[in-house]
Amino acid sequence: MSAAGFDVVIVGGGAAGITVAAQLRRHRTTLSIALVEPSETHAYQPGWTMVGAGVFSMKQTQRRQETLIPPGVTWFRIGADAFEPERNAVILADGRRLTYASLVLCPGLQLDWNRIEGLQDALGANGVCSNYASAHAEYTWRCIQELDGGTALFTQPAMPIKCAGAPQKIMYLASDALRRTGRLDRVDVEFCLSGSVLFGVPFFVPALQRSIDEYGIRVNYGHTLTAVDGPARKAVFSAIGPGGQTREIVRDFDMLHVTPPQGPPDFIRNSPFADAAGWVSVDPETLQHTRFPNVFGLGDAAGTTNAKTAAAVRLQAPVVVRNLLAAVDGRSLTAAYDGYGSCPLTTAYGRVVLAEFGYGGRIMPSFPIDPRVPRFSAWLLKQNILPALYWNWMLKGSELDIRHRERTFEKAA
Ligand SMILES: Cc1cc2nc3c(=O)[nH]c(=O)nc-3n(C[C@H](O)[C@H](O)[C@H](O)COP(=O)(O)OP(=O)(O)OC[C@H]3O[C@@H](n4cnc5c(N)ncnc54)[C@H](O)[C@@H]3O)c2cc1C
Known part of the structure; x- marks a missing residue:
């Protein structure tokens, strides 16, 4: 050519x-x-x-x-x-x-959506959203508006990802929106992250921990999302236990904000x-x-x-x-x-x-x-x-x- x-x-x-x-x-x-x-x-x-x-x-x-x-x-x-x-x-x-x-x-x-089984098909419906996809970020807001109780899961894959804080940012904004409209008490907000620290720079961790405590967010370290079933509203995680052993955990959700695995x-x-x-x-x-x-x-x-x-x-x-x-x-x-x-x-x-x-x-x-x-x-x-x-x-x-x-x-x- x-x-x-x-x-x-x-x-x-x-x-x-x-x-x-x-x-x-x-x-x-x-x-x-x-x-x-x-x-x-x-x-x-x-x-x-x-x-x-x-x-x-x-x-x-x-x-x-x-x-x-x-x-x-x-x-x-x-x-x-x-x-x-x-x-x-x-x-x-x-x-x-x-x-x-x-x-x-x-x-x-590269956003590796396919590394999470069922995710591509699940995105954009049944409460499954992601700010990392131009086609689905507006749906995140719809999910937040429509959530009226139950469980909201926010995931974060292994690092590095672009804007490492983004999975948390939307979680705090969602929690604030729920609080302002009197729904936060009815929603269990959980942060499921592959890593073992809230943020890579320790200097900022106490400030973020304060937000976690203020909104009553449960943090699940060592949790990696592996599969999503949108219609059944189930998310599968590979979770590292206290002894270092890995087990599979299936969680029900009403809203699931996914940050996909990322790589070159x-x-x-x-x-x-x-x-x-x-x-x-x-x-x-x-x-x-x-x-x-x-x-x-x-x-x-x-x-x-x-x-x-x-x-x-x-x-x-x-x-x-x-x-x-x-x-x-x-x-x-x-x-x-x-x-x-x-x-x-x-x-x-x-x-x-x-x-x-x-x-x-x-x-x-x-x-x-x-x-x-x-x-x-x-x-x-x-x-x-x-x-x-x-x-x-x-x-x-x-x-x-x-x-x-x-x-x-x-x-x-
Ligand atoms: C939800 C979210 C929140 C974020 N928040 C922040 C923030 O608050 N502050 C901040 O500073 N950053 C933030 N970022 C990160 C920021 O957007 C990226 O770090 C930045 O865009 C990186 O610039 P880049 O040019 O390297 O990549 P990009 O801006 O992603 O551009 C890469 C380009 O390469 C093109 N490309 C892909 N494949 C090929 C190919 N084969 N050949 C040629 N071209 C190709 C793509 O089409 C694209 O246009 C956020 C990102 C997301 C997704």
Whole structure:
């Protein structure tokens, strides 16, 4: 099949891909850039918690992809399938080949709905919902509104997942909605999570535990959802007992909010760019590929230990752009990403714990106030300011947050 050559090929046009494309255009207008992205719709996924809570409509979180592609960038409206790094080539799903001088990998992560038996069929009816699916996040709000007693289960799979706080955020908002309408006493809310801690950064755990206690939520650690029967309203869990033994537990539910298992996209996992776990193997600071110097990775697909969030992308993109251009020019890579990610934890309507942290769980608050306190100001940030920043600044290539931009830290190209 025919080949086309570009200075930069970007695989994935989500938060990371559009941001990098826009910033590259600003830094060096002469570059020829191709963006490989199969979806016609671009979503502001951080808004999906608010969709499930009835604050936003799904439509408010979506825009047509073509309105976001920066001028001068060539859009290939198809998925990438494979790579030939020795030929600097990306193979598209229709067999076409794109060659590149530099490659940016940011196709996000894969939601593995099929790893839970019966889930695909169950979603969207009988109280089975998920804020992780654009087609079903609005149904979450319907489930919350219609729930009038019984059991509401909220699940969380093994890490890593995108926005690790999202399974809890909707649970607290649902509990608050139930409390405000006098139904919380009639509903047993339970958090069923595969892991053994409420949140990966211990600093924020007491704040979340307070919400758990306040709403009377029961927490079931070591519980992994394995199957769902929608019409029978039964959920099957593999549960780790106190002695470490695993047993199967079948639970009845009236509402089931599922966060699906997540992992690297198959075409990345099966590519020469993958690390042992299947993610794009990059240096955690320069975001340059560990084996191919003309390849960079960022966003959810990157094999870094930061929180997989759009907030992380906001600070990764300028690092990738600077280091990619440095590599092209034969300069050393001086930009370093410090693992910043942010998770605005909605503990109630009008209340957010703004968790901001970097590599190793280092607390990195943007404001000089205790970030563990749920605040209305942080809710306004989540509801009004962050979406506007995303659409109007970040995706347009404005570098809002230059805190971590140029470090004295130096890495050889
Ligand atoms: C419910 C929910 C709540 C969240 N809450 C927050 C929050 O409060 N704060 C926050 O910062 N983040 C939040 N996030 C996470 C945030 O949305 C992601 O971390 C962010 O979108 C990652 O950007 P990305 O570009 O890596 O991936 P994405 O934005 O997912 O984009 C990946 C793109 O790659 C494309 N793609 C897939 N396969 C291929 C292929 N084969 N070839 C080419 N392209 C491909 C996809 O179509 C997609 O457009 C939340 C996410 C969810 C689902």
